[in-house]
Amino acid sequence: MQELLTIMRRLRDPENGCPWDQQQSFKTIVPYTVEEAHEVADAILRNDMPGLCDELGDLLLQVVYHAQMAEEIEAFCFEDVVAAISAKMRRRHPHVFGSESELAAGKPDWEQMKTAERKLQSDASHSAQDESALAGVGVGQGPWVVARKLQKKASKVNFDWPDAKGVLLKVHEELGEIEEAMLQLEQTPSVASEAAVEDELGDLFFSVVNLSRHLKLDSGNALQKANQKFETRFRCMEQQIKSEGLQVSALSVDELERRWQQAKRETQT
8 A cells, every 4th residue: 555655646746757647636537536436336247356456456546646636735645534434434333343332222324324424524614514305415426326315315304206116107207208398399499499308308317217216226237237238239230240241330220120139139148
């Protein structure tokens, strides 16, 4: 760990460091941080252990990178990050690290615990505490994750569908509304009608995430698997077409559909 920290300090050194690394900021590094997290998830989904080891290293580098930039402006350092997460894990697991009475009490309510932590943080910073049931959902986590967290928090105060069937009906309703918006756009094209289609599409996505939550499935994982399935089938179809000396782009829509169905059958597991 010390070697990695030393490497990062050297890369950011104003005189002898790497010109690219010297120019980076928190904002410019964020896309790489998010990308590395997704690549970790991808390696896990592919059950690629050597790849996972490599991707976890890349993700760890992102933590070190942000910590180094924070140290340069005297905000905090890597040791502070480690100390903070260690203290948090102990604090949130009193049923493992606590006193005898805490051990006997069992696992605490994490949502209540996090609410109490946010109150302490707001008191420490003298800022007004967000009293909303939706407090604590960060907008930088990606829209799929944010949607699920908002829905989960709303369900804590009973603002939720009783079961997945109700959510499925909502998905059908949203499909009908986006169909109407698309028809309106076709009949009277305008900026407003384009915005209406986008708005309805967002509602549809939100409802689909809600459906996956009720089914106790992760929408991100489901979409990732669908991506992989599409790529496998498309590559199979593509290979078959090329083996016949043909080009995918030269075939008709009907012929491509026939080939696609064939590829689906051949890649079925």
